[in-house]
Amino acid sequence: MLRRLSLAFVVLAAPLSAEMAHHGDIMVTGAYAYETPKSAPSGAGYLTVRNMGDTDDVLLAVKSDPMQAMMHETVEENGVARMVHKMSVPIAAGDTVNFEPGGLHIMFMGLNGDPFEEGEAVPATLVFEKAGEVAVDFTVINRRAEPPMDHGAGH
Template sequence: MKSLLAAALALTLPTFAAAHDYTLGDLQIIHPRVFATAATAKSGGGYVTIANDGETDDALIDVRGDFPKVEVHESYEEDGIARMRHIEKLDLPAGNVVELAPGGYHVMFMGLSDPFEVGEEIPLTLVFEKAGEIDIVFMVEERTGDDAHGTHSE
């Protein structure tokens, strides 16, 4: 099972990604990152891959940081219009990988007073239903390729 997860992760992560990963029980928190934002941006998106290597389901139930508001959101389309909604609980099924990525689930940082700048480190606490809490750092990276579409930094 773990080798299957490792293979899946290898396919989902860019080969150039700087490794800064975390472990909390059976959860692997892989490559947390945000993209640099424009000077006038009031919000930004955070992205991370979470692998549940265990045999028990878990869920991401809260995110905390030094921002006016930080939440897990889901991007979706309704009647041809791109929208977002707050997600109270992001299920992490046992033996599966959940990707928070542009155009899908993501961490939404709201009320930014300063832009995110390349190289900056953004501390955040992830709270899981069963595994508990972990303090991690989201690295600010330059937006490249497909990541340049569907952003929160405009």
């Protein structure tokens, strides 16, 4: 079921919209990050990526200068959770991939004393193999707030 998102979402197409349509339509929704403690070196962001096209795509990187952003996945082995750095995340044609707590997430490193504060937006650029660069703002929310996620579509 498609739920209405409680926060406005941003979909920014690459400059060449014809190219975009040709190479597959990537739609990014519900991007948010949790606020961080003042001295935290890093923060985590989550979002939903949909491939509305008929061509498989791959998320290759996330840029968020001056921070370093990486794709991570939390995996559990023998009851111990650890984070694995993902070099790429496939977004198959017609697929929806959820980055959510306990699974895939965007790790922002190098906060350098500038914590994520509730209400601010963290700008980032997602780099896809075919769709190219997609700009997205991660809305920073309170740790206890309900994430602006659409959980229905991907499960």
